[in-house]
Amino acid sequence: MAQVYLGVDAGNSKTVALASLASGEIVGAGRAGCGDIYGVRDPADAVAAVLGSVDAALSQAGATRWTVSAAAFRLAGVDWPEDGEYWDRALREHWPALTQRSIANDGYAALRCGEPSGIGVSVVAGTAAAIAGRGPDGAMWDMGWWSQHAMGALGLMTEALRAVYLAELEAGPPTRLTSALLEFYGVPSVAELNHRFNRREGRPTQADRTRGARVVTATAMAGDPVASDIVDEQGRRLSLYAQIAARKVGLLDRPEPISVVLSGSVLMAPSSPVAAALLAHLGERLPTAVASPATLPPVAGATLDALAEGGVALSPDVVGRLAGTVPPPEFLKT
Structure with a gap:
């Protein structure tokens, strides 16, 4: 399986993950519940939601965690340094092979959408x-x-x-x-x-x-x-x-x-x-x-972040291919 790039947008109402090829084509999508560590009783539940959406997207793509080249996690509730540190520890524990990753507040996900x-x-x-x-x-x-x-x-x-x-x-x-x-x-x-x-x-x-x-x-x-x-x-x-x-x-x-x-x-x-x-x-x-x-849903912006951070040039062709393969609105609706 070719290397994939993973974008995750986590909020209180839902968490969505997309798996993309370097060409920009979306080949997998997954959904789960609340991914905000401030919005759950136990922060581990937010981790489970994020990783659940990731695994669902990778499964649909016919990929595994080992084939992820870069991942961008844009997560509600990453508001203080210790919040990012919590997620960094959780990802190192549950996914030690993922070395190219970034963790930031979900507000950043929308930037590359326009x-x-x-x-x-x-x-x-x-x-x-x-x-x-x-x-x-x-x-x-x-x-x-x-x-x-x-x-x-x-x-x-x-x-x-x-x-x-x-x-x-x-x-x-x-x-x-x-x-x-x-x-x-x-x-x-x-x-x-x-x-x-x-x-x-x-x-x-x-x-x-x-x-x-x-x-x-x-x-x-x-x-x-x-x-x-x-x-x-x-x-x-x-x-x-x-x-x-x-x-x-x-x-x-x-x-x-x-x-x-x-x-x-x-x-x-x-x-x-x-x-x-x-x-x-x-x-x-x-x-x-x-x-x-x-022009794109926030999770697509997170996926563009992952592509860029993984060394992929965001040419009009790459952005256009991603835009053309984003899941339908019904999948992304809250």
Whole structure:
């Protein structure tokens, strides 16, 4: 079997691995559960998920761990040095033969999805947000726990519920979010909505909470001032951390345009008002920014990282072949 290159994108909702040939052709794909060491009861469960997705991808490719030339692990929860050290120890224990590997926060996975050079800033807004930057000299910075604001679907819903509760208490302006969220969640009153999300027993899952984010954006698009302010604030926050990432990796010191890659369900939704707000604020904070939506799923960006780190030149042919063989959206859907 020819040597393969492995990209892994691990989050809270799922972990996905792709196996690629040096030509860029994807020959195997695997899925597993939560790969975030912060999102599981025992970090070993995250390791099992990551390696499970890897083995599934290699099995489909007719390959083994011994045939992996390079692997790029882009993992939610790699936020501090000790997190990377944990994964390094785990991979050395479970896969000692894998010497060409890199471990980084999952925010970096999206960079090559819109900028094959891997130089620029990625802004991911899905369930939460991940923002990362890489400079021309290899400097890297990711938001991790530096974020002081709730963003992504969690941020939209956190702010929307706060607005609804304050409106009910006559401590904030009335908003159409109240009726929209009551209808969406099938509860008769704001008191019941509050109870649903804050009771001691039987609280809904994070997925149940975040699915209401689409109601927030739809209400904003319908013209509700409160929802519109929430959406605009999301764009402002995302642009702020994108600017910080660009500064941290030295991109502000260059005359060249700064590539900003947008990814994640909140930003990639059709006619996303959050994306529009982000672009408006980004123009103020980073006038030389050239923003583009990711054309590939994050795991494909991780696979491009593995190819590049393994010595493969990312020619248009290689990138195009990878893009043409990525698994269908149904496989990658959360």
